[in-house]
Amino acid sequence: VTTRPSVLARLLLRLRPLGDQRADVEADLYELFERRATERGVAYARRRFLGDVVSLWFSSQAVSANRPVTTPRATSGLGRDLGYALRLFRRQPGAVAMAVIGLAVGIGVCGAVFSVLNAVALRPFGIADPATAVRVFRTQTNGISTSWPYADYLQLHDRAKLITLEAWITERLTLDTESNAGPGPAVGVTFVSGGYFATLGGSAARGRLLATADDTPTASPVAVLSYMYWTRRFGADAAIVGRQVWLSGVPITIAGVADAEFTGPSEQPPALWLTLGAHGALFPAQASFSASSQKSVAVLGRLAPGATAAQAEAELTAMWTALSGTSTADGYTGARVVDIDQRFSGAGAERAGPGPLIAMAMVLGVVGLVLMLACGNVANLLLASASVRQHEIGIRFALGATRRRVIRQLLTESLVLAMSAGMLGLLLTVWMVPALGVFIGLPPTIDPRPDLRVYVFLLVTSTIAGVLAGLAPARAGTRTNLLGTIRGDAANDGRHAWSIRSRSVLVGIQAAASLLVLVLALVMARAASRAATVETGFAAAELLTMAPLSATAESGLERLGYDEARIQRFWDAVQERAAALPGVEATALALYPPFSGISMTGAGQRQGRLQIVFFNYTSADYFQTIGLRVVRGRGYTADDTRRGAPVAVISETAARDFWGADNPIGTRLDRIPGGEPTEIVIGVVSDAFVARLSQYQAAAVYRPLAKASAARLIVRAADPARHVRAVHDLTRDIDPTLRPTVSLIADGLAEERRIPATIATLAGVAAAIAVSLSLIGLVGVTAFTVARRRREVAVRMAIGATSGDVIRLLLRDGLRPVALGLTAGLLLAFLAGRLISGTIFGVRPTDPLSFGAAFIVLCGVAAVAVVIPTRRAALTDAATVLRQT
């Protein structure tokens, strides 16, 4: 048993300022403690000791007997420090505003990135008692599998005593709210076993959740919407329960909406949940989930009260071994029960590449660097103000302020600054998060809006930023020779020569980075505006396309057991019925319809000229359908297509690139992508941009479509949107097992046009951040340098230099690192331009206009940043400076 007062009491006593009375007071209190401990026991003595210490804190003049002059309370309080801070801000509004903006940018960037990380990786799943919820993996001799055969799952589910098992799989389907609307956006759908919600402990915000009774192939399919998707797509419509929606054309009734927190144990929360029993209705071509199904499911579980993960694991492994006999020939050995949240551990065997933690650390590292830069710049700014204020600080020391006291005041100032910046940073965060979410393709079921965790993060970040930015200036400002400061020797202090040089290097680097980012932003912006106005060369607005299987799968109709004759019959029927629709002008088939998400490029070669060309296989009526003119020769005929004739049609650009002024008709390429160079060019058609706008090139080779297995239909009509449902339905009518995807080519084009616009916006934001950070850095360093040369300037002016002379002198010194940095930045931007040349449209990456504009803008910014503090220094009254310093 220790016979000392409690740690808290001793700490509080140590912290109470007691001056020269400390020894006395402590001796008194410890003497009392011992006396009380022997008389009334240790507990009593401790209580009284604490009481005495607290009483010391509450009585201000308790122990100031030896100090004739007591410091008034106000001068030692926080209120006084805040007062000083506000006074400073009133005196230097420009510098303070800049410091606040600089920190706010850093904090805002950090906050936005953290918000997204928070939404993706930190937000809880919203399940009850996560400690007893687990994932169940399958162990293999050489690893771990996340999936189980459904039949095995069912066996374990029915027998396990220590754990309740549930299963789920995830699919992507299109969701329509009207039966005859065009296919809606694809959404994530999770098919779950009947007890899923009951086991995880979700609750319903509207209607009801899924139950075991829903989980049969015969029940009419019902779905539960995620709260986020309900809000986003249906505007949180309270009348949603009981409504019908169409999932890839199959009618589904909405049974309810899960509560706002519930997302299920997945990084990408689904838009809605259905039962595994309903899976068959949506995928009639696949085997349904029956007792003997070997289809893969993911398995989670809830430990029975008192059971541990290890016990459950042992039980499952034993049962599984009994079920499968002793055969472990397929390499599976048993069960592994792990934490439900696998977002960080990543034990899943399917994961490849750097773990999520590493990616996260890298992102945070970059973002942290931005914050450090912001802090460094603001520290420079404050350093400048601290060196200007050395006179004031010196006087404060002379009047008896302790070093700690002055540091506290300076830190209070920078913390007030940081908190203001934090508020601004929060606004920036709120503004940036949606853009960031769009950029990284956050699914609509994830809500990245800041929550409490983000607010706490911003508070902590602001505090750290405030201390980091304020510490160096506070130390520098107070580590001074008292008399020297008051006399004005600081200006002759050569100790800061090195630090000025290193600050200049920092400014140079920032200038280079700013130029780089600004050039990229401008190039991207120009590319975006080019992309928005480009003529595609074909009738994009009048076309729709239909893929019989799925929008992205390249696998053909063979997968469904079609033979060549049936494929032919299928397409003939589709084209015939589509052409019969009122308003349809033409139909065609192509392997890669324009802007459909897939395209093919390859190298073509003729007489040593090697060039990338787009190639495509089409039906004979393709050119006329999408609106390409035959410029020379002829297009291929239906007969060519049927025979698989060795002929090709090329675009005007391809003709010019490979043949120059020669006539290509009747000749051939030396090398042609995707085939033998036997095809003879029989015609030249007009140019069209049909796939990646970013490549801005129209060299193309078209060949007859001989195998239509993976082909897609193209329909031309004056108002194609009107025919989307009809084309979908007629395809289903021909073969009900198909899941056709019908889309407007104009939508694909718009999507493609959005990419450069998105990149330009982001690059613009990055450029704004970089430029504002380097502006602040530059102002800070200049102000600091100028402040240290105030005495020199004053002397120069006193002996006859004009303010113009002085400004010229200071400008030359101040702008030198910027000029070097900008030059380096031009070089960097030139190199970076070559790297990104594949992603921009219609603008050369070394676009002189963008380079010139960025350079001029940054020179202007730098001049302003240097001139303002310099002018102020040059215009101050020399006599005042000399008297003061």
Next chain:
Amino acid sequence: VKDDYLGEFEELTLLAVRALGEPAYGVPVQQFVERATGRAVSMGAIYATLTRLEAKGFLRSIQGEATATRGGKRKKLFQVTPDGLRIARQSRRIRERLWHAIEAERRS
């Protein structure tokens, strides 16, 4: 500027210093007041009061000799000044006058 007023706690503290006889430091004073009143008395209050009484001129402090029990530290000792004694007596006289009046009334 001397303040003639003596608060109740100040009076108790002053009397405790006097009652302890020889020059006294904080701990015995606290113990004395606590035992005399039967109330828990904090050291903070004792220090504050001693300081205030010294400022008013009713106590004076001297540095005592170093003693072995407190790690060889000298301690600050308090003594009642003649002014302090006078104000304590005056306070007592006022109280006695009042008690006389009370008892006189009870007798009649």
